[in-house]
Amino acid sequence: MNGTTPAATAPAPGGANATAPATAGAGGGSDRIRSVTLSSVVLPLPTAISDAKVLTGRQQPMTEVVLLFAEVRSEQGLEGIGFSYSKRAGGPAQYAHAKEVAELLIGEDPSAIPRLYERLLWAGASVGRSGLATQALAALDVALWDMKAKRASLPLAGLLGAHRDSVRTYNTSGGFLNAPLEEVRENAARSLEAGIGGIKIKVGHPDSSVDRARVSAVRETIGPDTPLMVDANQQWDRTTALRMGRWLEQFDLIWIEEPVDAYDVEGHRRLTETLDTPIATGEMLSSVAEHVRLIDARACDIIQPDAPRVGGITQFLRLATLADHAGLQLAPHFAMEIHLHLAAAYPREPWVEHFDWLDPLFEERLQTEGGRMLVPDRPGLGITLSERCRALTRESVTLGR
Numbered sequence: 001m002n003g004t005t006p007a008a009t010a011p012a013p014g015g016a017n018a019t020a021p022a023t024a025g026a027g028g029g030s031d032r033i034r035s036v037t038l039s040s041v042v043l044p045l046p047t048a049i050s051d052a053k054v055l056t057g058r059q060q061p062m063t064e065v066v067l068l069f070a071e072v073r074s075e076q077g078l079e080g081i082g083f084s085y086s087k088r089a090g091g092p093a094q095y096a097h098a099k100e101v102a103e104l105l106i107g108e109d110p111s112a113i114p115r116l117y118e119r120l121l122w123a124g125a126s127v128g129r130s131g132l133a134t135q136a137l138a139a140l141d142v143a144l145w146d147m148k149a150k151r152a153s154l155p156l157a158g159l160l161g162a163h164r165d166s167v168r169t170y171n172t173s174g175g176f177l178n179a180p181l182e183e184v185r186e187n188a189a190r191s192l193e194a195g196i197g198g199i200k201i202k203v204g205h206p207d208s209s210v211d212r213a214r215v216s217a218v219r220e221t222i223g224p225d226t227p228l229m230v231d232a233n234q235q236w237d238r239t240t241a242l243r244m245g246r247w248l249e250q251f252d253l254i255w256i257e258e259p260v261d262a263y264d265v266e267g268h269r270r271l272t273e274t275l276d277t278p279i280a281t282g283e284m285l286s287s288v289a290e291h292v293r294l295i296d297a298r299a300c301d302i303i304q305p306d307a308p309r310v311g312g313i314t315q316f317l318r319l320a321t322l323a324d325h326a327g328l329q330l331a332p333h334f335a336m337e338i339h340l341h342l343a344a345a346y347p348r349e350p351w352v353e354h355f356d357w358l359d360p361l362f363e364e365r366l367q368t369e370g371g372r373m374l375v376p377d378r379p380g381l382g383i384t385l386s387e388r389c390r391a392l393t394r395e396s397v398t399l400g401r
């Protein structure tokens with residue numbers, strides 16, 4: 001079943017039993033959503049970033065991240081903050097769609113998150129239940145979860161039921177292909193000094209001798225016992241992925257990420273079956289339904305969902321339950337400010353990806369220590385938008401009052 005599909009008994013929108021505004025009988029609390037502020041924020045990156053998709057000519061170097069922020073306020077004075085994001089394209093469309101549907105939340109019980117999610121989903125049903133449409137809803141969904149945890153005076157991880165108060169973490173931002181090898185080695189050393197436990201570097205260079213040299217050098221720099229991962233960003237074909245995968249076995253990697261096209265379930269499955277090194281994938285998928293294909297096929301060892309990309313925390317939790325049931329490991333993609341909490345609540349020991357790109361947007365900093373990222377004890381996600389975030393806001397609108 002498509003994870004975003006309303007229950008089989010759900011009627012068509014507008015039908016006799018269509019989702020109605022909250023009433024006390026719907027199980028709602030006494031609080032109501034008073035206003036929603038949506039903001040489109042353009043965050044420039046310090047340097048232009050290239051992974052294998054740029055080296056193979058499929059994309060241009062990335063120079064900025066566009067974020068959609070949602071700030072939801074309630075009659076009782078609570079505020080929830082959520083965000084979604086896009087890279088290279090799609091930011092204005094996410095903002096536009098959120099602006100079209102967010103009004104539906106005004107006057108609703110903010111704790112009735114799955115019901116509100118369906119309401120938003122039906123409003124945009126003709127543009128689908130994946131991709132841009134649900135990524136626009138993700139910012140709202142995350143904000144509602146943030147508010148719910150704040151109402152309970154718990155960190156989001158605590159509200160969800162945390163299995164741990166810290167999560168193993170690895171650095172990605174230091175290992176891009178635009179960085180010369182020497183810089184990658186320095187970045188790795190700096191990350192380890194900062195208490196980050198693992199190092200991931202990008203591979204998938206069209207000249208595989210470049211990959212071979214960089215992986216060998218980084219393994220030598222960090223030593224045999226430091227967790228090391230590689231990420232080919234979908235740029236190998238099945239044959240190259242198998243050849244490189246076999247060569248990489250000697251490095252005792254924690255995983256090989258996106259060795260082949262994100263939608264090549266069979267290609268991923270064969271590698272998972274053939275190689276000893278675990279296969280990780282899933283960051284490019286934009287719905288629960290797409291993840292279900294991977295999970296059902298046992299096409300990876302480690303699943304890498306991204307809450308903003310799959311439509312928010314509500315959807316993430318659905319697929320995480322399925323992934324755990326299938327025995328998969330979890331290593332969510334990007335957005336550590338959200339995923340730290342979700343990973344802490346996953347039954348199997350997960351990884352969280354350390355990416356400091358979004359740091360300028362928030363007042364707080366996540367702490368790393370002994371190879372792990374510590375779940376903050378602040379209520380909700382534990383984030384406050386910074387002055388810099390306000391200064392980088394290109395557009396903003398407040399619905400409600």
Ligand SMILES: [Mg+2]
Pocket residue numbers: 231233257258283
């Ligand atoms: Mg990746």
